[in-house]
Amino acid sequence: MTLAALFRERQTRNRIIFAALILLLPIVVYFQFFRKKPIPVGAERAVFCTKCKSMGAKIIVDIEDDKDQRNYCKICGGRLRYAAKCLKCKYEFPLPAADSAPPGDAKHTMDKFRFLRDRELCPNCRQEPPDTAIMTPDQIEKKADL
Amino acid sequence: MKTHKNRLLGRRALFFTLIEIYIAMMIFLILSALFIPKLYRSMQWAKFNRWVAYNRVLSNDPDCVVNFNFQEGKGDILYNSALGADVENHQADKYNGYLSRTTAGAHQFQWINSGGRWGTNGYKHALQFNGINTYVHIPGTQGLDFTPDDDFTVMSWVKFDEFTLGKCPYSKSLWGTASDAACQYDIYANPWAGSFGQGSFDADVFTTCATWTNADVDFEKKGWVQLALRYKSLGTDASGNINGEITVFVNGQPLGPFIETTNENPNTATATEWQACSGSGLNVPLILGGAGCYRKYWSPSTYDKSKAGVLNNEWMIKFLFKGKMDEFVLFKRALSDSEIRAHYDMGKE
Numbered sequence: 241m242t243l244a245a246l247f248r249e250r251q252t253r254n255r256i257i258f259a260a261l262i263l264l265l266p267i268v269v270y271f272q273f274f275r276k277k278p279i280p281v282g283a284e285r286a287v288f289c290t291k292c293k294s295m296g297a298k299i300i301v302d303i304e305d306d307k308d309q310r311n312y313c314k315i316c317g318g319r320l321r322y323a324a325k326c327l328k329c330k331y332e333f334p335l336p337a338a339d340s341a342p343p344g345d346a347k348h349t350m351d352k353f354r355f356l357r358d359r360e361l362c363p364n365c366r367q368e369p370p371d372t373a374i375m376t377p378d379q380i381e382k383k384a385d386l
Numbered sequence: 387m388k389t390h391k392n393r394l395l396g397r398r399a400l401f402f403t404l405i406e407i408y409i410a411m412m413i414f415l416i417l418s419a420l421f422i423p424k425l426y427r428s429m430q431w432a433k434f435n436r437w438v439a440y441n442r443v444l445s446n447d448p449d450c451v452v453n454f455n456f457q458e459g460k461g462d463i464l465y466n467s468a469l470g471a472d473v474e475n476h477q478a479d480k481y482n483g484y485l486s487r488t489t490a491g492a493h494q495f496q497w498i499n500s501g502g503r504w505g506t507n508g509y510k511h512a513l514q515f516n517g518i519n520t521y522v523h524i525p526g527t528q529g530l531d532f533t534p535d536d537d538f539t540v541m542s543w544v545k546f547d548e549f550t551l552g553k554c555p556y557s558k559s560l561w562g563t564a565s566d567a568a569c570q571y572d573i574y575a576n577p578w579a580g581s582f583g584q585g586s587f588d589a590d591v592f593t594t595c596a597t598w599t600n601a602d603v604d605f606e607k608k609g610w611v612q613l614a615l616r617y618k619s620l621g622t623d624a625s626g627n628i629n630g631e632i633t634v635f636v637n638g639q640p641l642g643p644f645i646e647t648t649n650e651n652p653n654t655a656t657a658t659e660w661q662a663c664s665g666s667g668l669n670v671p672l673i674l675g676g677a678g679c680y681r682k683y684w685s686p687s688t689y690d691k692s693k694a695g696v697l698n699n700e701w702m703i704k705f706l707f708k709g710k711m712d713e714f715v716l717f718k719r720a721l722s723d724s725e726i727r728a729h730y731d732m733g734k735e
């Protein structure tokens with residue numbers, strides 16, 4: 241039977257249309273009611289690939305989110321972190337993750353801040369902030385497409 | 387003959403049922419495709435309009451000193467709509483917010499039109515803070531400078547991109563060391579309550595640093611959050627201590643009792659630390675999107691000892707908020723639980 245013939249028979253044609261509509265229904269319902277909201281926008285930040293050491297500018301929502309594909313390098317798949325730079329020795333480095341908790345004795349919030357500050361120490365010369373600084377996108381000289 | 391008729395009827399009944407369902411579904415699909423987005427839009431529009439009307443009521447409250455609705459959608463200034471505050475010589479525009487940058491140069495804020503609540507249809511705008519150099523500077527201090535004898539409430543709608551330690555939506559403070567910090571009021575994320583367990587927010591009010599460990603908000607969802615900080619003065623007791631009640635509300639609900647993590651600066655009438663942020667001290671401004679800090683501790687190499695007492699030498703901004711802000715309102719009275727709840731109910735997505 242040709243396709244045309246199939247459509248000439250009324251009942252078969254109706255059944256096909258009916259089946260198509262049944263299939264279409266969940267799609268329409270999905271788009272109308274369950275479609276995910278647009279991804280949060282985030283802000284453009286200077287990022288550093290911990291694997292291939294490239295640097296670039298990228299819209300980042302939450303750098304700590306391991307599930308977000310934007311936190312991975314497009315070139316090598318390595319984990320991206322915010323880029324920081326030592327103003328003294330010019331060494332560029334990725335800011336360590338903030339997800340590890342401070343030492344147990346850091347009860348006072350100001351002590352925890354001290355721990356946060358230690359993340360920004362230059363790995364090369366141990367210089368402290370503000371002489372090490374988180375970079376802005378415009379400070380990167382060679383921007384790779386990460 | 388009888389059987390044949392019945393069979394025909396049966397087939398016919400089935401046939402018409404199919405046709406009927408098919409037509410009904412066609413109509414349903416066409417109507418839903420046509421009207422559901424419109425219905426959704428009009429629901430969002432209704433919520434938005436209800437909010438606009440409600441927000442106007444807030445602005446007309448004589449105790450409302452600052453009200454930013456973030457509807458500018460462009461430019462460098464958040465315009466204060468609290469025109470009628472009962473503050474001596476009140477000029478609302480003194481409390482406009484200036485989009486600023488911690489280092490020299492033009493601000494790097496991003497306006498996200500349609501990025502606010504009910505924003506997908508273009509009604510509500512929001513400001514994206516980048517967590518690296520963006521903050522909003524409010525030059526006026528008179529109407530938002532408080533002592534432990536005053537009451538006040540700060541409410542905002544924020545969306546945290548990152549909920550890590552220190553991310554600070556607003557402050558009128560000078561953070562320093564455990565034994566030398568001066569705060570009037572601020573609130574910040576503290577997901578590490580350390581030995582206290584899983585945390586949520588910390589708030590500093592005068593000489594108290596309060597930590598809440600009962601996180602009622604699922605920050606994984608990264609939705610809009612109504613965040614309110616309320617201080618109610620309870621007066622001075624017999625031993626000269628000024629007592630006050632600090633409450634943080636998240637989405638209209640007060641967080642439970644807090645843990646006081648600062649005992650270094652007792653909340654006494656003689657404690658003057660908070661005054662460093664007031665008119666009698668440095669007059670540290672209120673800022674959105676970061677925490678005011680003592681430069682001498684946080685950036686000693688840029689601190690100039692010969693310029694002691696000069697605001698920009700003493701005060702710098704750190705702990706920058708990364709996320710969006712859609713509303714900010716400050717009252718010089720303690721709002722009731724139900725008023726804060728109403729702000730949430732009117733403003734929720």
Ligand SMILES: [Zn+2]
Pocket residue numbers: 289290291292293294313314315316317318
């Ligand atoms: Zn890479």
Ligand SMILES: [Zn+2]
Pocket residue numbers: 326327328329330331362363364365366367
């Ligand atoms: Zn270095």
